[in-house]
Amino acid sequence: MKQWLRRQVGWWLAWLVFTAVGAVWLARAELAQLQQVFEADVRIAHRLMSQQMVQYDAVLATLALLETGSGADRPEQRLSSVYPSILRVQRRAGDEPWPDEKHAGALAAAEAQSRSQRRAELAAVDLAQGRYQLVIGATPVSYSLEIDLAGSVPWRDWPMNPKQSPVRVSLQRGAQQFVLQPGHAAQAAEGGIGGWRFGLTKPLASPSQPFDLVAERRVGWAELPWRGIAGWAVAVALLLAGLWTVQRQRIARRRAEELLRLGQVARLNALGELSAGLAHELNQPLTAVLANAQAARRLLDDDPPELAAARDAMGQAVEQARRAAGVVGRLRRVIERPEAGGDVKPLVLQEVVRSAMHLLAPEFAQRGVAAQFDATAQAPVRVQAEAVALEQIVHNLLMNALQALDLVPVSERRLAVSVGRNGQEGVLTVTDNGRGISPEAMPRLFEPFFSTREGGLGLGLSLSETLASGMGGSLSAANATPRGARFTLLLPLVAASTKERTA
DSSP states (O other): OHHHHHHHHHHHHHHHHHHHHHHHHHHHHHHHHHHHHHHHHHHHHHHHHHHHHHHHHHHHHHHHHSOOOSTTOOGGGGHHHHOTTEEEEEEEETTOOOSOSTTHHHHHHHHHHHHHHTSOEEEEEETTTTEEEEEEOOSSEEEEEEEEHHHHSOTTTOSSOTTTOSOEEEEEETTEEEEEEOOHHHHHIIIIIOOEEEEEEEEOSOTTSOOEEEEEEEEOGGGSOHHHHHHHHHHHHHHHHHHHHHHHHHHHHHHHHHHHHHHHHHHHHHHHHHHHHHHHHHHHHHHHHHHHHHHHHHHHHHSOGGGHHHHHHHHHHHHHHHHHHHHHHHHHHHHOOOOGGGGEEEEEHHHHHHHHHHHTHHHHHHHTOOOBOOTTSSOOOEEEEEHHHHHHHHHHHHHHHHHHHTTSOGGGOOEEEEEEEETTEEEEEEEEOSSOOOTTTGGGTTSTTOOSSTTOOSOHHHHHHHHHHHTTOEEEEEEOSSSSEEEEEEEEBOOOOHHHHHO
């Protein structure tokens, strides 16, 4: 049962690991794609805004080069109809003050700076309102443009939907900023959803308007490819289920092959035990026939000589009896089982028990019995034994216990297997809580052809005891407390090395 649970946990852990690895890979791929799209959109937005700012520089430079009229004939005043983002155009000639009295000082300072730098300069920057003025100092006339940032965005070519895009885009200069698009999904993520952040800051390609285009996007957990991840999890589950089915089929096939091999060996050994029992049972009557025939012949020898025919008949009976004994002996030699100690080698008792329980797993499941056995509870117990013989003994003891439990309600069935040491012997104990062994059956338990089970041949325990004796061990039985039977197998331990004895 513990092994089965460990195997099940192993399959679930494999599913979790493969699912997690695939989910991480899919999530990273999705994030990489989202970042690629984000950076591409931001680069397009940066190029568009840079072109717009450069265009304002060109407009100012053109005004400075043109000889515009005075009074009502001022063509620069018509720029607002061509460029809606230019809210107002101001000019200052000679010593005249700037018409915008509120920002006259800032415009004058920007004009002076423009003359020294020989380029347009910013003045009266108010990014909170989306306004700023761009000034160029020239002779004989200086000009300023009051620019609306919201109207400067070329929305027709803009790569993102400003109302639905999750990307937040703003123009920043120092501590001031003007939001071009709010990025509603990004703001929601900032509110506590968490996730991943993409950010990109690029200065606009206009020295006169040193604004930074700042873009930010936050990807929330809801944007991960959960459908793909779920599909991957299902695919992994189906693949592992297929592998699990193949493994179960392979285990079932190996179990069937092992049971077939063990059954063949068991049948051969049972035939050997059967021949030994038949020889034992037939030799006594045959010996009696031989003795009686010989006695009859001696008696007939004392009778009158005319009884020669009787003597010949008795002689033939003697010969037939001897022939019957010879036939039985030849039969026994032909089908006699191999010697148990013919291939004795060191074996780990826990591994043999675990293998036998694996072979009998369907029997345990069918009978609803969960055997109590922990092969890792102690150090390996190494015994000298013949592999097939030991497998057959353990198999017989477990099957005997399972058959005994058939007479007990399923909810009460208990079977315990333990392995240990007793001096120089390894000990295997199989205990069930069946009805136990009756006093009448206990002395005859290991006799050939004796069985307390209806339809049983009575060869399993007899054969197991014979095999154990052939390996230098023993098999004994006793009643357990409060009920049930306990079978104990003793086998010689593997001799320790000199180094181990002196340690």
